[in-house]
Amino acid sequence: MYGQRTRAKYIMVAAFDGWNDAGQSATNVIRHLVSKFHALEVGHISRDGYYDYQTARPMQCVIQGTRRILWPQTAFYDITINESLHILAQLGPEPNYQWMEYCKESLHFARQYDVDSIITLGSMFAECPHTRPLPMDMSIGGEQTDPDNEYNGPIGIPHVLDVAAIEEGYETKAIWVSLPQYFGSDPCPQATLQLLETLSDIIGVRLDPKEIAERAEQWRAHCDIMVRSNADLAQYVDQLEHDADMRQHAKDIASSGTPAVEQLVQEAEAYLRDQQI
Template identity: 60%
Template sequence: MYDQASKHRVAMVCAFDGWNDACHCATDVIHQLVSRYPSTEVAHINRDGYYDYQVSRPIQCNIQGYRRILWPQTTFYDIAVSDTFHILAEMGPEPNYGWIEYCQESLRIAREYEVSHVYTLGSMFADCPHTRPLPMDIMVNGEPVDEEYEHNGPIGIPQVLDASAEEEGYATTSLWVSVPKYLGNNDCALGTAQLLQALSRSMPVNLMTEHLENRAEQWRSHADIILRNTPDLTKYVEQLEREYDMREQARHITKQGSPAVEQLVSDAEEFLRGLPHDFSETK
């Protein structure tokens, strides 16, 4: 689709409203890219046959005194990150029907723009504390970066598109962030920031992420205020912090190898020797 005279590398980045977009973190990454770089709306996927309008309802608005109905649709943007690197961004509501055909249509547009790498973004609610880095799940060409990661259960259109792209020979990267479910579905700036930073690290160019750091800190400060005014929630988050720290310690020990494991056992035995003899009988 591009002229040979303006040849550059193209990566496709995809995010979808709905079940795969907790706190709008994934689609907000696309919004950030479109607003920060020269961007042009270049393609759409026809809405017919993909959406249940009782679930993804059209929106009525008035533009300069004229009524207009906006139907759910998928939009593609050409984002010029640099002279030698562009992003083809795909964003829209998760389709209700025809996922296989939808993915085929998405990849047809990817071929037109000579995409070499397909990135899919997602965010999900989880039991994780806002006071720690949010958990990230990353897969490259269908393989998890973290060997401990394994997902068995429902999936959304990002996973189906990732698998379809891999089957067609594309390099693929799947990036997901977990956000604290106890804070509700309001925008999570920290989740957006971590997704964008992870996307930047996996690309051949550095993306602009600094502008999100203040937003992320404000989000965390707001969450702190909620905690201070909700004692029961404070106890819950403290438990999540302990669980998070234990997992991180276990991961660190695994990387260190056998001597570190032996030291941990020794420390645990010393701790137990210091407990009262009737400790096991206490409740």
């Protein structure tokens, strides 16, 4: 009908505090979106049965002179990216119990907003150097885009939500970034930046990364200083750089055809011989 506005498209993006959120890299993507775009909190999941309060402890705060207790809960935000695109963002601590019921409640919000697709974000520690692009993994509809990165092992709530969403017929993507374990649990803006940039590529909109990019540059400079001041750490990072370069070299050769693969085998054998000397 003439004059009728087309309904905005909704994409759901979810990130969870805890085991799935090394360096707060995934949840900081949501916090960035909430702070940079028009965002309204539109709902939450807060049932007692989901959390062990000795693990996810309630917080005490004073608001306008009144003491309040804030209990662990998941919040949903309606974030206006532009007139035609909204993000329904899910942010909260990973639940301790009843994961399937929790995912059902999460997907209830997705249905309310007629979500087209669901994207989960995660970050994990790994043996990778800060001097190279941090390793990224992605699955689409539960299938890894890089078969060499197929994961077997413990999983968290993003994986379970991804599976539940697929079973409900949603298109899904899971984006993970790995960050250096040698810098501990401090925030890693480089990892947040790479998640944000990948999310931007998926939805086709640049998500205002300037502030995070500046913090990422400062983070890399700080890491360089720490490495230069510790000889053992410098040696370890040097080995990680070599391993990362070898993996990238192997991918480049493998993608160029069979003769190149033979070259890769010869180089790998030479490398192993050198390691034995």
